[in-house]
Amino acid sequence: MSSRRDFLKGALAATGAIVGAGATPVQARDTYHRPPEAMGLLYDATLCIGCKACMAACKEANNNPAEFSTVDKLWDTPLDTSGHTYNIIKMYRNGTMDTKDAEINGYAFMKTSCMHCADPSCVSACPVSAMTKDPVNGIVAYDPDKCIGCRYCVVACPFGIPKYQYDDPLGRIGKCELCRHRHKDGRYSACAEVCPTGATLFGRTEDLLAEAKRRLALKPGSVTKFPRGRLRHATEKMLQGKEDGKGRKNRQGWRDEPDQIYEGTIGKYVQHVYGEKEYGGTQVLKLSGVSFEKVGMPNLPPYSSAATSETIQHTLYGGLLMPIAVLGALSWVARRNVKPDDGEEG
Amino acid sequence: MTTHSAPAPVGGPLLNKVTFIAGVLVALMAAILLYRFIFGLGAVTDLNDGYPWGIWIVVDVMIGSALACGGFSVAMLVYIFNRGEYHPLVRPALLASLLGYTLAGAGVIFDLGRWWNVWNMYWPGSVNLNSVMFEVAICITAYIVVMWIEFSPVVLEKFGLKDLKRKLNKYLFFLVALGTLLPMMHQSSLGTLWVVLGQQVHPLWQTPVVPLLFLLTAIIMGYAVVLFESCLASAAYRRGIEMKLLTPLAKVMLGVVAAYVAVRLGDVIVRGVIGRSFQLSLEGLMFWIEMACFVAPFLIIGTENQRRNPARLFVAGILLILGGSFLRLNGFLIGYDTGAGFRYFPALPELLVTLGMFATEVLIYILVTRRFPVLPREGAAH
Numbered sequence: 001m002s003s004r005r006d007f008l009k010g011a012l013a014a015t016g017a018i019v020g021a022g023a024t025p026v027q028a029r030d031t032y033h034r035p036p037e038a039m040g041l042l043y044d045a046t047l048c049i050g051c052k053a054c055m056a057a058c059k060e061a062n063n064n065p066a067e068f069s070t071v072d073k074l075w076d077t078p079l080d081t082s083g084h085t086y087n088i089i090k091m092y093r094n095g096t097m098d099t100k101d102a103e104i105n106g107y108a109f110m111k112t113s114c115m116h117c118a119d120p121s122c123v124s125a126c127p128v129s130a131m132t133k134d135p136v137n138g139i140v141a142y143d144p145d146k147c148i149g150c151r152y153c154v155v156a157c158p159f160g161i162p163k164y165q166y167d168d169p170l171g172r173i174g175k176c177e178l179c180r181h182r183h184k185d186g187r188y189s190a191c192a193e194v195c196p197t198g199a200t201l202f203g204r205t206e207d208l209l210a211e212a213k214r215r216l217a218l219k220p221g222s223v224t225k226f227p228r229g230r231l232r233h234a235t236e237k238m239l240q241g242k243e244d245g246k247g248r249k250n251r252q253g254w255r256d257e258p259d260q261i262y263e264g265t266i267g268k269y270v271q272h273v274y275g276e277k278e279y280g281g282t283q284v285l286k287l288s289g290v291s292f293e294k295v296g297m298p299n300l301p302p303y304s305s306a307a308t309s310e311t312i313q314h315t316l317y318g319g320l321l322m323p324i325a326v327l328g329a330l331s332w333v334a335r336r337n338v339k340p341d342d343g344e345e346g
Numbered sequence: 347m348t349t350h351s352a353p354a355p356v357g358g359p360l361l362n363k364v365t366f367i368a369g370v371l372v373a374l375m376a377a378i379l380l381y382r383f384i385f386g387l388g389a390v391t392d393l394n395d396g397y398p399w400g401i402w403i404v405v406d407v408m409i410g411s412a413l414a415c416g417g418f419s420v421a422m423l424v425y426i427f428n429r430g431e432y433h434p435l436v437r438p439a440l441l442a443s444l445l446g447y448t449l450a451g452a453g454v455i456f457d458l459g460r461w462w463n464v465w466n467m468y469w470p471g472s473v474n475l476n477s478v479m480f481e482v483a484i485c486i487t488a489y490i491v492v493m494w495i496e497f498s499p500v501v502l503e504k505f506g507l508k509d510l511k512r513k514l515n516k517y518l519f520f521l522v523a524l525g526t527l528l529p530m531m532h533q534s535s536l537g538t539l540w541v542v543l544g545q546q547v548h549p550l551w552q553t554p555v556v557p558l559l560f561l562l563t564a565i566i567m568g569y570a571v572v573l574f575e576s577c578l579a580s581a582a583y584r585r586g587i588e589m590k591l592l593t594p595l596a597k598v599m600l601g602v603v604a605a606y607v608a609v610r611l612g613d614v615i616v617r618g619v620i621g622r623s624f625q626l627s628l629e630g631l632m633f634w635i636e637m638a639c640f641v642a643p644f645l646i647i648g649t650e651n652q653r654r655n656p657a658r659l660f661v662a663g664i665l666l667i668l669g670g671s672f673l674r675l676n677g678f679l680i681g682y683d684t685g686a687g688f689r690y691f692p693a694l695p696e697l698l699v700t701l702g703m704f705a706t707e708v709l710i711y712i713l714v715t716r717r718f719p720v721l722p723r724e725g726a727a728h
Contacts, residue, residue, distance in 0.1 A: 080395075082395065083395075121542050121543075121544070124474075124476050124477065124542055125477055125478070125479065125542050126474055126477055126479075127467055127473070127474055127477040127479040127480035127483060128463070128466035128467055128469075128472045128473065128474065128480075129466075129472050129473070129474045130466075130472075144460070145463070146463060146466050146472050147459075147460050147463060148458050148459075148460050148461065148463045148464050148466060148467065149458045149459020149460030149461065149463070150454075150457075150458055150459070150479065151398035151399065151459060152477075152479050152539075154395060154398040155398050155399055155543060155546075155682075156542045156543055158544055158545065158546060160395065160396070160684045160685065163395040164387075164395065164398060164459055165386075165459075166386060166387050166388030166391075166393060166394070166459075167386060167388045168386050168388075169383065169384060169385055169386040170386075170460070171386055171387070171388075171459050171460070172459075172460070296685075298545070298685060300544075300545065301544075301545075304544075305541065305542045305543065305544030305545075306476075306542055308541055308542075308544075308554065309478060309538065309541040309542035310476050312538055312541060312554060312557065313476065313478055313481065313535075313538065314476075316531075316534075316557070317481060317531075323527060323531060326527055326530070327523055327524065327527045330426060330522075330523035330526050330527055331519060331520055331523040333425075333426050333428075333523075334425045334426060334519040334520070334522040334523045334526075335519040335520075336428075337424070337425045337426065337428040337430075337519075338425055338518050338519040338522055339430070
């Protein structure tokens with residue numbers, strides 16, 4: 001029967017095209033690394049006193065409304081990050097809660113905000129480039145004028161960070177952008193600026209990582225100097241400002257501030273800088289006295305899912321080679337099989 | 347086998363019990379959507395930041411578009427594998443697909459939080475070629491256009507525009523090729539969507555072969571829907587069932603199911619996660635329910651004799667539709683976990699919109715088949 005022969009021909013042509021195109025070598029995409037001038041935060045849970053000044057400053061800097069979880073609605077009491085809350089300090093409690101930073105019968109704090117991944121899932125997921133990663137400072141930024149509100153970034157993020165404003169018909173995605181709107185005035189992330197103990201520190205991720213490792217190497221209980229606000233690079237110099245010395249800025253444009261380094265004691269750390277390797281590395285780094293999983297930080301592999309996803313996509317669709325080859329094969333087969341009288345009577 | 351009866355309008359009244367109920371459901375949906383566009387997504391849905399995608403995406407778009415793969419599955423069989431005997435099934439399947447996809451496209455707009463920016467999806471300055479969703483959106487848009495052109499001969503026939511129809515027929519083969527390629531691309535990519543979710547998706551579903559799983563199940567669901575709809579349409583319109591076509595079609599379908607089951611089980615075994623399915627958990631249970639839906643049809647319509655029984659075909663069709671639907675529900679909702687105690691169950695207005703979407707499809711399908719030449723002319727087929 002001729003129809004059976006054609007059936008086989010069609011099957012062979014179709015699979016041949018798919019296998020042929022699939023055999024062309026396609027490079028797997030590796031997980032991206034942080035750019036050298038990446039900016040970020042170092043959060044040291046052992047220094048955090050849970051005052052939540054960073055939460056209030058974040059709300060003010062980003063012009064976000066208060067959110068309530070209590071009956072009397074007296075002040076901002078969000079329970080988690082949301083479309084209107086980009087930063088929150090959460091508390092870990094165990095047993096009698098006697099000792100700070102102890103896993104058993106203790107308590108601890110943890111900051112939740114955007115980690116500014118080296119290879120962010122949200123940037124890979126966003127169909128319209130509303131989520132972008134700055135090639136120089138690595139900040140993961142959001143553009144509401146492009147965003148279509150599909151919430152694929154919300155679904156994709158392993159830290160559950162981008163969030164949508166469901167209560168608003170014109171809702172946006174809300175997430176920490178490291179206060180990039182303040183950078184032009186020489187001001188850095190509001191949470192780090194107001195943190196009284198330097199538990200949240202702003203700076204180049206490279207410098208922050210070195211600082212974190214310095215702390216891990218010290219003996220618990222020993223006395224050391226802790227920077228506050230913005231971590232200055234060892235060789236940093238201030239440029240001359242106006243006559244009165246006001247408005248002085250450094251080469252990167254950060255405003256001059258009085259040196260606020262203070263002496264304190266080193267806490268009992270878990271020997272791990274969270275964010276150094278997680279998901280290929282993040283620009284926000286964390287130190288903690290309680291295991292990271294217990295304080296809500298997910299246990300992630302050292303590679304990103306964006307790399308896997310984009311490898312699959314570009315293997316199948318790179319240069320549209322495979323789709324065009326398959327289309328060619330399908331057209332060739334269909335041309336023989338679509339009978340000219342098909343439409344005439346049926 | 348290439349001669350077949352020409353399609354003809356079924357005729358009959360447009361207003362009956364079914365169209366009336368469907369009309370009421372459609373009106374209800376319209377009212378809820380009006381409310382949604384004025385007051386936002388939170389006003390009518392149970393969506394939250396732990397479950398930002400609910401049934402409007404997973405059921406209306408993911409499952410809805412897979413159910414609309416009848417046109418693609420049958421056209422592939424007829425034109426690519428040259429099985430002309432199935433030609434009478436093409437038009438009804440194409441109509442159902444056309445409606446299903448057009449509604450899935452509309453469903454996306456209902457769910458978009460910033461829908462007025464949707465043009466960015468097609469704007470060269472905005473598109474992100476790395477995004478799986480970009481590929482899905484472009485392919486689905488293109489496929490909807492291709493299907494409308496593929497279906498246009500029906501309308502041209504009705505209004506007697508012979509010349510235009512003849513010109514279109516010259517290029518029909520290319521439309522058929524495109525209409526086969528595009529669903530292969532986006533149906534597989536709908537699965538790839540969850541790859542970037544990483545560990546948030548349970549390992550029984552998070553796999554790099556997910557595009558192949560979605561493609562195979564979309565083809566299976568396409569055939570299953572044809573079986574389901576043929577049985578239903580025959581009963582509703584009191585027409586003879588085209589068993590001469592459905593019996594061999596079911597065999598083709600079972601072949602694809604066998605391939606799927608082999609890939610699915612092979613994948614969880616090779617990745618070493620099959621053990622997770624035996625753990626006492628909702629995910630483990632759902633995995634085996636999903637699997638059972640694909641295996642049971644071999645017991646129900648495994649023999650030639652069984653495949654001649656329309657009731658058995660109907661049941662097997664429903665099971666396979668459920669199986670493919672569970673695969674999508676399990677990966678995107680049940681096996682998806684962001685970690686922090688979020689819960690999601692569709693709110694009543696959310697359910698009513700999904701119901702309204704299906705009602706819209708049924709309503710338009712009935713109106714069109716009664717007035718346009720879509721279904722095979724009764725009598726001539728027997």
